[in-house]
Structure formats: C-alpha cells, structure tokens
Amino acid sequence: MTFNDNANVSGNRARRRGRGAAIAGGGVGIGAIAVLLISLFTGTDLSGLLGGGGGGGAPAPESEIQDCETGADANEDDACRIAAGSLAIDQFWAETVEGYREPGVIVVDGETSTQCGTASNATGPFYCPPEETIYIDPTFYALLRERFDASAGPLAQLYVLAHEYGHHVQYITGVMEQNPNNGTGPDSNGVRMELQADCFAGAWVGQMTEQEDESGTPFLEPPTQQQVADALNAAETVGDDHIQEQSGGQVNPESWTHGSSDQRERWFREGYEGGVSVCDTFSIAGDRL
Template structure:
C-alpha cells in the first residue's frame, strides 16, 4: 500500500532496539536453511530460535532502546521499510481502537540485528513475531530484503504491512482471550493452531479494507486505497507461507496432519474474507468444521 506523502505521524510509541545500528540496503547473517525456517515461523508468534542457534541470551532487553527517528511523513514511510512499519502501526491501532472495546496498542520494536525478548531472540533470522506476555511485536526490517534477495520472493509494501497486520491479529487474540479459550492442541488441518493463524490472516484483511479510512491529526488519510496489484502481492505472500507450499518446497510431500498454519489456499481465502466481510467474519475460524476451514 502507498502512504499519502503529506500524512503526518504525529508521535509514536514504536521503539528501536538491538545491537549495532541499522544498515541501509544490505542484509546478511542467515543462509538458505535459516530462511526455510523463517518461512515456517513467519506469521505465527511462535519461536524457532533454537533451531538457528539463537538462545535468547541477548542481554538486557532494554539496553540501547531508543525512539524511532526520522519517520515524520508518509513520504518517509514510502521510502523506508522501518518508517513503513511505524506508520502502519499508527493506522492499525487507529482501526482497532474504533472496533474493540478496551483496546490497548501493542508495543512495536524495530530490531537492529538482534535483541532478547521473553519469547526468545528477535532478529531477521527468526522473522517478525508477536510475544504475548510482553504484548509486543518485533520486526527486523532487513527480513523483507532478505527474503527478496535469497528466495526471490516479492515482499512489496502491502505484503510488508500484511505481515505487521497479521501480528496485530495475534495481539487482538491476546486481548480478547482467544489464546486462553483455544490453547494449542497439536497439529493438523483443523487444529487450534491453524484456526488461530487463519483468524489472524482474516483480521489483517479486515484492516487492509479499512486502512484508507484512518487519518492523521490533520484529517489526511495515512494510506491510499490498495491497488489490485498490491492485493495480489499480499495474497502471494500468504500463499508462500502456506503449510502445503512450505512442505512441498522443503520435503517434496504434503502432510496435512503436520499443519500448524493452514494451506496456501486457506490463508489467501481468510485474508480475502476479512477484506470483504470485515472483522466480525473472522470469528468463524473457530466455529466452522475442519472441512470448511
């Protein structure tokens, strides 16, 4: 999605944390194996840092934490991934504050290199995730370039915001008690894990449909309506992280009994359901039978 160049951020709770400073443009630090794990992990809120040799021992989580700077206008958001996430946070919070009683914003941490969390290490190797006990979303913006350079994946502006909005979907589940009502019950095509991920995809789609209605303090919409090409980009991202696609790419066979996120078709369909029918439709992810997911 494209931000209006003259939209004003007007303050943000987003913070930057990690070791070292942001490196503009280049990426590094994880190979193809790591990226396969990322594709399995992304959009989930789970942690696979142990598989990458990341034990979460990054020291004091607050060390080096600073306010995100130089993200003032929509033009900044169009030019830089980190500013796009910060502006995305502003729009997503505004959307859900209007729709969820007692809503409280999630904390957004822009990660530089890596930082420790209560849910493990956050870095571009673990991918974006939501940490429920902290009510915090961690994103290293170099993750998007890493996928593009090593997996030839298209991760355009709307796909990036889709990732962020999906993680905010997990925040809604934390706030509304979904995690408590539907705890993990193993894997499989009708598991609570799959339903949780599909509902978060649906919430992301609902925000995308209403994103252009959220305005800054001057009444300027943060975002322009998404184009058909941008929506296709987001749907392609959803397909990339479908369980069936990942299994086919990594093992050559599809085993639905090991699914924890949903198929490519399901992830695209629930995102579209949110776009077309709004957030109320997303509750159906826990009501329909497994065959109708």
C-alpha cells in the same frame, strides 16, 4: 506508494531495539534465505539451521525510529513503514474493539531478548503475549525484496504487521485463553488462530484508507490490485503445505500449525471483503476452514 506523502506519522510509538547483529550482505545463500522466508511468517526460530542465532541476556536499550515524520518517509524506509503502519492499525482496532489497548511495537536491529525468547533476524516477526508486544526485523524485507520480489512489496509488509496485530487482538479479547493450544493438525486451535489473524489482517487492509492523521489526511492510499495480489501471495507462500513442499518433504496435514496456502489466502480475502465480523474461525467445522 502505500502512504500518502503528506500524512503525519510522527506520533507513532514504535521503538528500535537490538544488538546490531544484522545478517551480513553477500553472505546469505538461497538455502539460508529459504529458511528466513519460513521464519518470517511463522515466528519459528530456525537459527540453528543458519549456524547463528542470538543468546539471551537483558534487553538492549530502546530508541526512537529516526527520520520517520511523514508518509513519504514511510514509503522510503522499512522501519518507518512499520512504525507508520502501527498508527493506522491501532486506530482501526480502537474503533473496532471496545477497551482496545495498543501493543508495543519493536523494530529489531539484529537481535534482542524477550520474555518469549530471542527476537532476531533468524526468527521472523512474532507477537509476545506476556509483554503484549510485536517484534519485527525489517532485515527480512530487504532479503525478501531481493530474492522474492512479489512477496515483499509495501502492502505485503504491512500484511505481516497486521497479522501480528491480529494475535494481539486475540490475546486482549480472550480468544487465546478460550482456545488454548491443543496440538497440531488441520483442525487444531493453532491453525484456527493463524487463519483468524490472516482474516483480521485482510479486514484492516479492506479499510486501510479510513484511518487519518490529526489533520484529516488519510495515512494510506487505496491499494492497487497488484499490491493486494502481493499480500495474497505472501499469505499463500507461507501455507504449511507450501513450506513442506519447499523443504523437500511430503505434505503432512497432521503437522500443520498455520493452515494451507489456500486457507491462508482465502481467509485473508474473507476479511478483506467482509470485515472483522466474518473472521470467526473457531465456530465452524474443520472441513469449512
């Protein structure tokens, strides 16, 4: 388990939205799941490779996350785990960043339109800066847990959420504005942005037992070594070099947008061991990333 069973998570602000176009069970092959694995952590819409994907239009109505009152609920349900995790991560950043404002957190049910494009089960989690909102579809977790067990444990799931929170922090603190997109490559701002978000995620995981509900009960239990290993494995799995290898192509650092497997794992560990203060990926030389 990750959450303390008796922790009160009923105050979460996460909402559910979507058109219910979930991926049908039994109809997803290994190739499609590999596409979803890439999409999950990169936020790249690869729906064309699946022969699907959603259209635009107005956002669907929103609703509360049902049956999400306690840590026990969060341990049993992926959507509730996202909602409960947002409480802890918000508390962490409110104590870390002066003037912090909370992002929206939308659990996507199938697909929904956003200012940053369609959020669906073919795009994976992403942060939409104009809306200051994180979109995440727990359908991915079920698929990853089925096919890639080590990469879909509870802490690995929260790492994904914390990574997207990292992008929110970059946006509200001006990091995104100060370091605009300058193309691809191992020394690009895009890679530095992603590695910093990995570091921010690690910093939260390193202090995840310090956030408490209103009665003083910690939201989360100390992570086990295996759970930390799962989170590190998730970071490693989504390195640009690993994705290129798994796609059958050659490793081409000049096309990188997220960093190598070693880099992503290392920067998560840097944050986990050293906290937010060690996460400046923009002031160091490229050969030190």
